[in-house]
Amino acid sequence: MPIIYFNFISYQKRSLRFIKMKSVFSFIYVFFICLFLNAQSFExxxxxxxxxFEVxxxxxxxxxxxxxxxxxxxxQIVEALDIDLIAIQEISDEASFQQLVSNLPDYYGYLESxxxxxxxxxxxxxxxxINNIYRIFNTTAYWNAFPRxxxxxxxxxxxxxxxxxxxxLKCCGDGVLNLSNSNDEETRRYEAMNLLKxxxxxxxxxxNVIVVGDLNDVLTDAESNNVFQNVLDDATNYLFSDFDIAQGSSADWSYPSWxxxxxxILITNELFYAFNLSSSKIQVIKIDESLSGGWDEYDENVSDHRPVALKLTINSNLGLQHTVTNSLRFTSYPNPASSNMVFNFNPSxxxxHIQIVDIMGHLVYSKNLTNGQSKVVFNVESLSNGIYVAKLSSANNTxxxxVVVSR
Structure with a gap:
């Protein structure tokens, strides 16, 4: 089984390992897997x-x-999903990962350690x-915040x-953010998220940045205990694409055992436009529903976590809709809001006009502005909790x- 080593210029201290296996034996191997594991149905x-682009x-x-x-x-799951890039956590055996990659002729694999x-x-x-792969916050000063x-x-x-x-990120905890205790699990995750931001x-x-992973905490905690609060507060620049999932039914969550x-999956504002296109999709992949043994079979043979996947249309228009020119400035306060949200802008x-759409692109508010108007007060009480996008348009500028509605 050949292993290819490649050193990137900016990452000289240790070599990056790429594993690529492509042969007729891989196809034969997968064929017999499908024959013998007939209880699985991934059609x-x-x-x-x-x-x-899917991540x-x-x-x-x-x-x-x-x-x-x-x-x-x-x-079989990877082949069925046909996703461009899969970020994985908790690989415990290198040889087993090599075998996985050898079974997937259309994929390359990378495992540093x-x-x-x-x-x-x-x-x-x-x-x-892939242009480069490198690690950040990997010195001893950051081990408390980032055990990985x-x-x-x-x-x-x-x-x-x-x-x-x-x-x-660090697991476990009691759900209470205790910033006076550096060993508190929530505090460690809070510090990690702030360092990432x-x-x-x-x-x-x-x-265009996408932050993914097992972040080991929920998005919907009260502000005083929310390890993601500083990211959530910067709604102009960051969006948890799975926020609506977190607010929805527990049947759709990534960790059913709890x-x-x-x-x-967190995205930066350069990707907001792509995320709001009808072609985008964010989903917890409930693989267990494709198994005859359901969750018990999945948990026994695959993982205790379901994967979360994001689909985006990536083209030359990426980010253009979020360019704020000198002639069009746009702010909001408070954000998140529970009653009134004030939009301020240079005189129109x-x-x-101003429009607000929900995460599926449905229009929930529209108002034409009078000449010289510089403020709109919008009452959000009629809206469901969740994420919306407000758009201010004037001539060729947008x-x-x-906008986050939270009560």
């Missing part, structure tokens, strides 16, 4: 498409959880070009550069803001 398990986060719980049986299950972190990557080489140093994947898809940051704000301020929704000219 309806689909997600990827040729015209979109998925998946905690594979001490992979392989059930030896070769797990490898066989995951092989099974020691402690277990962060890994599967990606389709025909659609995605985040993995940054710099890639190009359809001529657009995208940064994926794969994470597995600062890193993006400082190093990738105008880039139940809770712990696996998330002829044909200026500015957008994410």
């Amino acid at each position: 309806n398990l689909t997600f990827g498409s040729e015209d979109t 998925m986060t998946w905690n594979l719980e001490n992979f392989p959880k059930n030896s070769t049986t797990t490898i066989n299950y995951v092989t 099974t020691y402690y972190d277990g962060l890994a990557l599967l990606y389709k080489s025909d659609a995605t070009r 140093a985040p993995m940054v994947i710099d890639l190009t898809y359809n001529s657009q550069q995208i940064y994926i940051i794969n994470n597995h 600062t890193y993006i704000d400082t190093n990738l301020p105008n880039e 139940p809770s929704h712990l696996d998330h 000219q002829t044909n200026t 500015a957008t803001i994410k």
Whole structure:
């Protein structure tokens, strides 16, 4: 089994390991897997498409959880989903990961280390070009916040550069954020999220960034205990694409055993426009529903986490709808809001209007502004809790803001 080593210029201290297996034996191997594991039926398990970029986060719980049986299950699941890039957590055995990649002739695999972190990557080489992979916050000063140093994947898809940051944050806790205790689990996750935000704000301020992983906490905690609060408060620049899932039925959450929704996909504002297109999709992939044994079979043979996947149309228009010109400035307060939200902007000219749409693109508010008007007060009490996008348009200029309704 050949293993290819490749050193990136900016990451010289240790070599990055790419695993690529492609032979007729792989096809034969997968064929016999499908014959013998006839209790599985993945015909309806689909997600990827040729015209979109898909990223998925998946905690594979001490992979392989059930030896070769797990490898066989995951092989079929990955092939059925046909996703461009899969960020994985908890790979425990390098040889097993090699076997998984050898079963997937359309995918490359990357695993830096099974020691402690277990962060890994599967990606389709025909659609995605990896420019670089490197770790951040991997020195001893950050071990408390990041027991597993985040993995940054710099890639190009359809001529657009995208940064994926794969994470597995500290687990457990009592649900109470105790900032006076540096060993408090919630405090460690809170610090990790703030460090990630600062890193993006400082190093990738105008880039397409997607933060994924088992973040080991829920998005819907009260503000005083919410480890994501500083990110949620910066609604102009950040959006948890799975926020509506977190607010929805527990049947759709990524960690049914608790139940809770712990696996998330966060995007920066450069991707808001793509996310609001009708072609986009965010989903917890309920693989267990494709198994005859349901959740028990999935939990025994695959993982205790369901994967979360995001689909986006990535093209030359990416980010253009979020350009704020000098002639059009747009702010909102408070955000999140529970009653009234105030939109402030420079005095409007002829044909200026404001619109608010929900996450599915449905119009919930529209108002034409009078000349010289610089403020709109909008009552959100009639809206359901969730994420909306406000758009201010004037002539050829457009500015957008994410609006969060929370009570």
